Amino acid sequence: MPYDLEAPVTRNTDLGHGNFLIEFEAPEIVGCMKPAQFFMIGVPGSKLLLRRPFSVCGLPGTFDDGRPGSAQVLYKVVGEGTALLASLRAGARLEVLGPLGRGFEAPEPGRRALFLAGGIGVAPFPAFAAALRREGREVGLLYGARTAGDLPLLEWFERVCAPVEVATEDGSRGRRGLVTALLEELLRKEDPSAFHVYACGPQPMLKAVAQWARRHDVRCDLSLEARMACGFGVCLGCVVPTRGSGPEGDVGFERVCVEGPVMRAERLAW
Amino acid sequence: MPYDLEAPVTRNTDLGHGNFLIEFEAPEIVGCMKPAQFFMIGVPGSKLLLRRPFSVCGLPGTFDDGRPGSAQVLYKVVGEGTALLASLRAGARLEVLGPLGRGFEAPEPGRRALFLAGGIGVAPFPAFAAALRREGREVGLLYGARTAGDLPLLEWFERVCAPVEVATEDGSRGRRGLVTALLEELLRKEDPSAFHVYACGPQPMLKAVAQWARRHDVRCDLSLEARMACGFGVCLGCVVPTRGSGPEGDVGFERVCVEGPVMRAERLAW
Amino acid sequence: MVKPDLRVKLGPLELKNPVLTASGTFGYGLEFRPYLDLNRLGGVVVKGLSPRPRAGHPPERIVETPAGMLNAIGLQNVGVDAFLSEKLPALRAYDTAVIANVFGETLAQYVEVCAKLDGAPGLAAVELNVSCPNTEAGGMEFGNDPRALARVTRACREATALPLIVKLSPNAPDICEAARAAADSGADALSLVNTFVGMAVDVERRRPVLSRGTGGLSGPAIRPLAVWLTWRVHRAVPLPLIGMGGIMGARDALEFILAGATAIQVGTANFVKPDAAVRVLQDLEAYLVRHGIASVRELVGALEWPDEAAP
């Protein structure tokens, strides 16, 4: 059950290259939130009318220095709303609605979790990685970005996950190329059916992953993004085309905020 | 010559009852500003489109603890813009345009300055009082408000000016009644032509003072307020009716931001 | 002071208070149960209903603009049958007036939906969304053509005994003419305004942001326009009005009420603050208490028109 709270910012750390990790106190929300669920976050008095959606990145237990009753959000400055967030100091107040949407489900027993992250798409994975590791599950991360600076929290993942493989488009860190190449390579060596793939990143990457998963029949969940007005299912603004959801069982539209943000790759009619 | 600057807030002191004294650094502006001139102040990223006009309250030398190159503005929370100002901490940034408008002129030699302030209308007087006192001029203050809490900076004036007389509508401090009663009383005892009256406060008070000054032929300047869009003469939004300014020399409209905010009382066609 | 009287009457439709929620911004009502007590609301206007379910437009469907948003949802909805069987039974359990918003691409579709809604237990009224292209008349919106508007109003009037609200489009060449056409054709009340047509351009990609090119502008940006249209229609037509357009708080609601609206709808604000409608109601009540006003009805159209003003 979601709550709409005023949440005080406890810190807002500049991770460089326009990436920030903001922490705020919201015990009621945090108490019932699952990895890859999201918040709608607004800044009171700001000129933006609509709140902005952000995945939960850290929950209590995710980061060693996380405060009790607090959540962390990893974000990148891409426009007015994220620039405004970046200007906030500890003590500022946020309007936070959450938890919203459907989060990640743990892999079936015996399967290994494999995360595919594209740049800031890494945001929902820390809380999930920490939770799975606590249960003794194996978690791998394939992490792609344009350039080395766009790999926030990489060191954290290197401590928590294995394997952690990196690809950058400019070759400034890890392999030169796309993250999907890492995926193909890994699963050439290992049995795809031993994995449950979770992917989050820019749409072209997700489309490629979804196609690949369909082709190889790998269980694959995507954490999607869309422009949102409400975040809780009533504006119908955030839809993606999905198979079987249309008026006659054909392709229809489903809401990323309620039926997602996590959706099974094969459902998407991209 | 006005400047448009980003000015860092150095402090923002809550004086109680919704009154605040904010200080910001703007050396270029402060260096050429006169008492009762004003700033247009905006908060970057806020939802308000237009800046808000505020008189300069303190200039270097006005308050003992004032910082060099900084100005103080005394304001009261009455709406969204002033509420937003009140929420700012040291380090926040303001958009400040100034100095704007025509400020106070010193009284002719031999005349004593007498300030009439209604509540937050006291704002332009500290800088003027300090400047006049530095030149050894005599300065009196008649200070009215609804209630005792609405008399910001009263203690400061009691140190700097004499006489300082107070009236409150509820009698909670000084005389019960309106500030204009103090004026009539004082000038029954003394020769009106020995004074130059400067008045700032709510419009009904200014109208009463202007009438009184006309009746007794006292030199009287008013510091006016008006809704403003630009503050520098181009929107024509801030006008007041004045005698002789009309197309045929009849009643016309003049801009508070350029021809004012200080205008001679007898010019107003209220 | 005694509690102020909040009841209002829109012709045959009696509401316990004047605060409704706007169609398309409140889902089927049930989605808001975590955020507010539906029993508090004067009424709930559900998402527009068509004879059959509709998939709506492909993304992008929405984009934020200064103090507003554009939407081109394409009237995605479950269809009138699913509404009656799946949504209404749960919704009518609440003590609030349930109002069905209806649209069609032909006159026959409007009539079909109205007829199906007619006997439905727990339905308080029908609101016609006439900002919908008339496919039989070259795609011109019903609401922009007074004759088509009169026809659709009359046909729906015959199809249902429920109180009939016609929702006016601000894009009509002359909204007062549209209001008169609806009034003369059997409408019990008018609601206004629907969204204004607008466009946002993605200047990096050099194309409209929305897949449909244009969208409907809602939110605080349009409030001064909507308040003015409310006052104009109030002076032109004797029907009770339901005002909307950018209402975020009670102060905004009062602008519409003073300009002649007997009730108001909260729209885009529901997205921003899910309990916005209840806050509007609370603060409206507080305003009445503060001003010693016994009934909200005293304020309807009570705007004092300045002497110096244009007529």
Place this chain on the structure above:
Amino acid sequence: MVKPDLRVKLGPLELKNPVLTASGTFGYGLEFRPYLDLNRLGGVVVKGLSPRPRAGHPPERIVETPAGMLNAIGLQNVGVDAFLSEKLPALRAYDTAVIANVFGETLAQYVEVCAKLDGAPGLAAVELNVSCPNTEAGGMEFGNDPRALARVTRACREATALPLIVKLSPNAPDICEAARAAADSGADALSLVNTFVGMAVDVERRRPVLSRGTGGLSGPAIRPLAVWLTWRVHRAVPLPLIGMGGIMGARDALEFILAGATAIQVGTANFVKPDAAVRVLQDLEAYLVRHGIASVRELVGALEWPDEAAP
């Protein structure tokens, strides 16, 4: 990369860049000397001029609304004679196109002002503000009646050899019809939009905030509406357009240019940031460089209309 070419042509009017300032928001230009270099601007449109000086409306004349403002200045101005003798001589010293905005309450007044401006050295063009009540026709605005608009355009066309811009009102029942009327009557270019009629209510005093009751809405709030009207007129009429409405930065200016505006005007933004127009120009140039676009003219109307979009 070489500097992009910013020159544009509006019929006979050649501008060194497409950034102008909007009438009524830039005084007589000279007031902005402390804030920007007037020589940078493509042009300056001065406050609307009438045959004789006008006092304008009593206060309140302005009020802020969400992302916008309403104004009812009442066309206060020094009159055309004082403009010619006192303002123009100083203004024409700058390397920028000076455009006189003209209005009247009768056709004869428009003609009188245009005739006086006709020979004036240093004047680049005339812009007709037709959002003005026609006192000879019951107060209906010239711009809202295509025939009156055609007449006033034709009469001004005859009264002056200067390039003639007609500024369209968004309150017209059909802006495309108005655009065609102006185009067919000798206009060289069209500018759009003027302000939208709106109203703000002071709910504590239960009266309109503005002394006139209503005012014209400007600022970012109207941008999506103005961009859409620009695109509509661009597709309906072959004349060059000057777009405006809520332009605060280069991104906003590009929305209008892509939607078909050959030049743009910066209005309300001048109040908020006195050097707004020069910033728009700088950032527009930076955009062209970043995208490797040789001339701003390539972008005029270059909006790609999506396949799925409404026609």
